[in-house]
Amino acid sequence: MRTRRWASIGFLLGLLGLGARVFAQVPPAPLPPLAPPSEPEPEGEPVNDSDGYTPPVDGQGAALPFSINGYIDVGFAKAQGNGTSFAPADQSVPADYGVDTFAPAVNSRGDVASTDSGGRFVNGFLPRQVGIGGRPSFLLNTLDVDLKYAPSSAPLMVFSRVQFLPRFTGSGDETRVYVEQAFGRLVPFDSQELALSAGKFDSVFGIEYLDNEANIRTGVTPSLVARYTTGQSVGAKLFYRIQIAPLWSAVSLNIAGTNSGNFVEALQPPDASLSGEPVGSGRLGYELNAPVVQAKLGASGMTGPRNDQGDQSARQKAFGLDARVSAFGVYLNAEYVHVNEGQGGPKTTSIGNFPLSSAFSVRGGYVQLAYALPFAAGPLHKVTVYARYDRRHAWFDGFTPITVDRLTGGLRVDLWDLVILKAEYLDNRELSGAPTVANNVFTSSLVYSW
């Protein structure tokens, strides 16, 4: 009886997983059903209610406890203007307070074409850059190597993700080696879908972090609010999910205590706690896994000291709502994020040290619609068209609030099970507060996975 019940649930969630995986992850290996309690997650870590970001599922011949996976993301991008959002005539400082420096993104990491402020002082509200300015350029966005060890002798999985990030810095080439994830995950009870993780792992806030990696993300670039929700951090987390089979549903809880919460590392360093107090974050999720439509809804929160400075009284609080619906090959993702940060002490990010961590607020979100058309024509396996609308309203205390939006449209082609070709155009607009600048981007990405 129990076996039949879990098989049913597994089938349903398998359908759900199929939708997500064919759409979001390469290679689209045959999917296992959602694991029964005896095997809460076959690999990776259980992340809110999806396996989106995790290493590829063990397929046939997966008995080996050790595996190496990864991908190479080769890009080609061209940004308008000088590749930044800085208005040439604007002399106010900090230069990064009155514009959206993250707008001209060129890859899945959110790196922008340039952050060169032309000598104007900046205060660390900056993304990473690829240093191409307004010039068209090929890029090696990411060389990703994933190692996983999951012995059959223990309910433990160890995972690491190391990335090599070659960049032009303006004064030469430099390759940064970045340990994006490194954690162990323990599933203590066979009867419960409960997992405990410790180490450096993905965010638990919202849903966009599930698409962090280039070989998973539908499009090329992250949304305008990804910087607040998709960062990895060091700490511990707990995942629990309970299935409600009669309702074709499941409810999940994912909570974490980490050094930096969910901000990307360019904004808050994740590898050490600067305040000495952890940041709490979590997501409560609901899944509906009906045969023809799947829906996932979630509410997330984060609270704790901001980790770009050392004062525990400088708090950061965020909440978010997310939804994903898939039916008939159409995928709708939407997310809303609300963040407030209090003023703190001198600022430290992964990029450097800055004088002051200003009070800051942002409200924003995105809606993404995609349609995936499967093919069986030689190497062509799938074609996906997608569009996303982002909107972001943000302000630093004392500075003019700015509102920007972005319309992204793109095409993705999946070849064999190993190659993805994506191309998209980002139409960035400054709606209020920020000066209008030419910062639209064409970018593309060729992702090889192994």
Add this chain to the structure above:
Amino acid sequence: MGTVGACSQGAAPADPKLWTLFDVEALYAEGAPATHGLASNDGLPGGIPLGQLLGQSMGASALVGRNAWDDDYQTTYVTTEVWSSFDRVWMQPAYVPVTGWAGGTPQPLDAGTTLRPIFSVGPHSGFYSPFWQIVYADVPAGTPPGSVTSARQILDGGYRLTPSEGRTMPLVPDGVTGGGNAGSGWIDGAPVSFLDFGTATFGWDAENVVQELPLFVFTVLGDDGQPHVLTDMPKVLGTTPPGLGGGPPPNIGPGGGQPRYSAFWRIYTVAVPPFATIFAPTGSDLAAALDVLQVGRTDQYPAAIASADPTELAPYLGRVTVDPIDSATGLPDCFATPTGLAGCHWIEVQAQLEANLDASTTQATGITVTCPVIEAMATPVVPL
């Protein structure tokens, strides 16, 4: 950040903080007393009391003039901003729409005798600065006055921009008086009041960092082993960075000009050494304050001083001299008569201070201030 203050008085490094006159009014509104010290843990004993920034005059907030010395002349300055643990302050752009130029003189869009600048940063940001670079924006001749009121409009308009002079113009709550020319400008389309202390009041570097000069504050060692600031002791205004010997301020303006001092200062404490003497005649408030700090003082001011007209002594009150001390009286000989006071070797300019006092007595604090000089050589300083 914070390192200067941290090493000056052994205080813990503080978070960077800025107080504007808006903050001062808010503190008063919350019930803070005039003695409430701003930046009290950043190297200056007691910090800067609220009462040294704003007071009440005829029911309205008014800047408070403070005395300082430079080159044997008493000067008066006011304080409009206090920064704690900021190692830099930046000049920000303030846009002035103009419809043309006549003989090299810009013709402001908004008619009137005073500028109506469009400020780019508000007073609630840690990066707010009262030091603005005027940037003239050539708008079309038919532009309605009052129609361009935000920095975004200026930048989106694609107008020709002409960076010009730097002006010290703190944004202030409506109705604040006591120095500078009152004016009204714009920020994000909303009107905002400011006080204009004019040009030639600060310099800046290639990164628009405002150049700071030293403002020396004497401290007295108390019986508690701690340094104390006595409010009746005048400050000394520096005219060059520390260690460079000072010099007279430049005279700028029509008719031979007036001394133009910096409006941006870093506060340095100067411990009055044992061989120096503070002029604090018996019976004065300053003497009483010293008695509290240094129980058992044995200074014996001569009768000629004790019986002198206080107004005759007032110019010397609190000044520090390095004349040799007579062991019999505990005072220098130049304190014998009121007329003799003029012959004392007072520490009243940066050059004298640096020449006569060991550098170890001088400590940089983490505090910087906007203190435009409003009176020099007994004459109001007219903003240019």
